[in-house]
Amino acid sequence: TQNRINALKEKLNQFSYEYYVLDKPSVSDREYDLLYHELEKLEKKFPNLITADSPTQRIGDNVLPGFQKVQHDVPMLSLGDAFSQEDLLDFDQRIKKLTEKPVQYICELKIDGLAVSLHYENGLFTRGATRGDGTVGEDITQNLRTIKAIPLRLKQPLSFEVRGECYMPKDSFVKLNEDRDEKGLDVFANPRNAAAGSMRQLDSSVTASRNLSVFLYGAANFAELEVRSQSELLTKLSEIGLRTNPERRLFDSIEDVWAFIEEVGEKRSGLPYEIDGVVIKVNEFETQEEIGYTVKAPRWAIAYKFPA
Numbered sequence: 001t002q003n004r005i006n007a008l009k010e011k012l013n014q015f016s017y018e019y020y021v022l023d024k025p026s027v028s029d030r031e032y033d034l035l036y037h038e039l040e041k042l043e044k045k046f047p048n049l050i051t052a053d054s055p056t057q058r059i060g061d062n063v064l065p066g067f068q069k070v071q072h073d074v075p076m077l078s079l080g081d082a083f084s085q086e087d088l089l090d091f092d093q094r095i096k097k098l099t100e101k102p103v104q105y106i107c108e109l110k111i112d113g114l115a116v117s118l119h120y121e122n123g124l125f126t127r128g129a130t131r132g133d134g135t136v137g138e139d140i141t142q143n144l145r146t147i148k149a150i151p152l153r154l155k156q157p158l159s160f161e162v163r164g165e166c167y168m169p170k171d172s173f174v175k176l177n178e179d180r181d182e183k184g185l186d187v188f189a190n191p192r193n194a195a196a197g198s199m200r201q202l203d204s205s206v207t208a209s210r211n212l213s214v215f216l217y218g219a220a221n222f223a224e225l226e227v228r229s230q231s232e233l234l235t236k237l238s239e240i241g242l243r244t245n246p247e248r249r250l251f252d253s254i255e256d257v258w259a260f261i262e263e264v265g266e267k268r269s270g271l272p273y274e275i276d277g278v279v280i281k282v283n284e285f286e287t288q289e290e291i292g293y294t295v296k297a298p299r300w301a302i303a304y305k306f307p308a
């Protein structure tokens with residue numbers, strides 16, 4: 001029985017990874033459901049064999065009285081903004097004054113959601129928090145566990161912190177508002193507010209009903225990952241089970257970065273999630289460290305914001 005339970009958990013967690021993280025399901029929903037119900041039945045019969053990384057353990061069975069405050073080991077910073085091509089050229093000039101090394105830029109979409117931090121210990125998801133004021137956030141572990149795109153166990157027993165954006169896909173937002181309107185409830189103004197409202201639920205079964213997802217883009221205390229650039233980090237995160245946004249590109253010049261931004265501006269309305277900009281980062285970590293930080297933001301990154 002223990003073996004069967006382990007085999008079912010392995011299969012179901014792999015199917016979830018393919019469906020929610022890679023967006024490439026390999027089995028039908030029905031096949032998934034059959035295995036899921038078999039696991040539920042076995043766990044009901046042998047409750048002492050239930051483990052925290054079982055897919056049946058995503059929805060907590062208690063409503064929290066409130067959210068605990070948590071201190072971020074490494075502050076969650078903000079980003080400087082750019083609103084024009086000229087602002088980007090100025091950014092590029094500043095970078096060139098701060099390092100002699102040739103600079104490669106990585107561009108990532110800036111998802112319009114809620115920044116979150118996820119702690120993994122020996123591969124297990126142990127704690128999740130909001131950004132808060134960057135130093136102190138709120139513990140929303142129970143709610144984050146309900147998000148299927150967040151693995152309860154990584155593919156490797158690694159310990160580090162990962163950061164990203166929790167968001168509500170556009171189609172989930174439309175359906176949620178239609179449903180609320182029918183029930184005479186207030187509708188949400190935009191997917192970002194809907195995601196924030198859904199993450200701040202004390203009852204995780206409500207969060208579970210909101211079809212949230214996540215894109216991860218950063219990490220802290222991640223020496224174990226042995227990566228030397230932002231691009232390598234994103235690839236590693238995806239390999240070990242974490243969802244990253246595929247619309248990322250490397251460029252050798254700020255002119256090419258600008259062309260990419262214009263391209264994204266064109267196709268933005270067709271994306272299945274809302275974005276408010278493009279984040280441009282110096283790709284190599286060694287160069288990032290050389291360039292450094294201001295009190296509240298990295299000097300080696302900037303967020304180009306689309307006109308509202």
Ligand SMILES: COc1nc2nc(N)nc(N)c2nc1C
Nearest residue numbers: 077078079108109110217279301
């Ligand atoms: C390096 O710090 C950051 N990197 C980011 N990257 C992406 N893609 N999106 C963000 N919102 C973001 N925010 C911050 C503070």
